[in-house]
Amino acid sequence: MAAATEAAGAQTTADIQFPCVWTLEVPFPTPRLASIALKALQVDKELSPLVKRSFSIEPPEEGASNADVGGNILRTEYKATTNRMLRVAVNSFMDSLNLVLEVMQELDTDVLAVNDVPT
Numbered sequence: 001m002a003a004a005t006e007a008a009g010a011q012t013t014a015d016i017q018f019p020c021v022w023t024l025e026v027p028f029p030t031p032r033l034a035s036i037a038l039k040a041l042q043v044d045k046e047l048s049p050l051v052k053r054s055f056s057i058e059p060p061e062e063g064a065s066n067a068d069v070g071g072n073i074l075r076t077e078y079k080a081t082t083n084r085m086l087r088v089a090v091n092s093f094m095d096s097l098n099l100v101l102e103v104m105q106e107l108d109t110d111v112l113a114v115n116d117v118p119t
Contacts, residue, residue, distance in 0.1 A: 018052055018079035018080055020083050022078045024076045025073050026075075028072045030072055033108065050085045051079070051085050051086070052080075055075070057075070
């Protein structure tokens with residue numbers, strides 16, 4: 001019980017220091033593409049100590065059409081001390097994410113295969 005109380009206290013302190021939060025979940029056609037995007041985006045470290053960023057790969061929601069084993073959703077969470085710092089960090093991240101997606105669209109065979117599937 002004491003450990004849970006300490007963890008809750010630590011989380012509250014972090015929430016107070018970084019009150020501005022933004023979360024984005026990006027679904028990818030395959031878990032492999034989600035993993036590639038994660039590795040490409042993790043390379044650039046957050047420069048400001050006023051911003052914290054975390055990445056994770058989430059499994060698809062139950063009942064989703066893509067039943068691949070593993071996660072195909074890239075989840076990104078930003079926490080910042082101010083809205084301005086959050087906006088600057090997120091704008092930079094969106095530019096990087098856009099570049100990763102454009103490269104995948106142009107060069108990756110999995111993306112091309114998904115685009116060629118008749119609807």
